Amino acid sequence: xxxxxxxxxxxxxxxxxxxxxxxxxxxxxxxxxxxxxxxxxxxxxxxxxxxxxxxxxxxxxxxxxxxxxxxxxxxxxxxxxxxxxxxxxxxxxxxxxxxxxxxxxxxxxxxxxxxxxxxxxxxx
Numbered sequence: 001x002x003x004x005x006x007x008x009x010x011x012x013x014x015x016x017x018x019x020x021x022x023x024x025x026x027x028x029x030x031x032x033x034x035x036x037x038x039x040x041x042x043x044x045x046x047x048x049x050x051x052x053x054x055x056x057x058x059x060x061x062x063x064x065x066x067x068x069x070x071x072x073x074x075x076x077x078x079x080x081x082x083x084x085x086x087x088x089x090x091x092x093x094x095x096x097x098x099x100x101x102x103x104x105x106x107x108x109x110x111x112x113x114x115x116x117x118x119x120x121x122x123x124x
Contacts, residue, residue: 036042075082087093094100 034041038044072082076086084093092100
């Protein structure tokens with residue numbers, strides 16, 4: 001029995017560097033996994049960075065839209081031409097003596113629709 005313990009002890013003594021290297025490699029793999037997939041890892045970081053850029057662009061677009069609306073409000077408060085344009089477009093106002101031209105939507109071709117319904121389906 002002492003012979004087997006002595007062999008195992010010598011083997012363990014010779015293999016300690018290999019075991020230490022394996023333990024360090026496992027710790028490095030675990031740390032790398034945490035760096036990549038952890039709660040603050042690179043994957044989460046990239047997703048948050050993309051969301052940040054999207055929100056930054058959305059804020060810039062909304063700021064531009066707000067400025068345009070503010071300019072429109074100022075124009076409607078002070079510019080008679082802007083007021084007249086809005087009244088004509090939205091309310092359909094016209095000046096005395098003007099004529100309104102209305103374009104009718106095209107009528108559907110009933111004959112062509114009937115022909116399409118009566119034709120048998122082509123199968124392959």
